[in-house]
Amino acid sequence: MDDFVPHKPLSQTVMFWVVLVVPVVSALVVGCLIYVNSQLGVLCLAARCVNNFFDLYKVPLAMAGSALPLVAVVAAV
Structure with missing residues (x-):
């Protein structure tokens, strides 16, 4: 169990907020x-x-809708 790596919650990562906010604001x-x-x-x-x-x-609806798959990619990484 020495290989356990503590991870930050997803909502505390910068990439989560970037991929969530940038498409919505641009839309x-x-x-x-x-x-x-x-x-x-x-x-x-x-x-x-x-x-x-x-x-x-x-176009704006598609841009805002792209935030969800991008957040899923960040969560998977």
């Missing part, structure tokens, strides 16, 4: 840029409007 920045440079209009919950929303914001 927020891109999403804000899209919002400022597009004319969305009023709140609409029709299928056409929801499809338009996902069409406009698919």
Whole structure:
């Protein structure tokens, strides 16, 4: 049992926070840029409007969604 290496909790590692925060913040920045440079209009919950929303914001959503697999890779390492 002399080979036991103490590990820090995942939430106390720098890489965990980097791969969690960087994609989310960059997605927020891109999403804000899209919002400022597009004319969305009023709140609409029709299928056409929801499809338009996902069409406009698919890149920021994918960027934010990439945080979870990156955190899983850091946890595996």
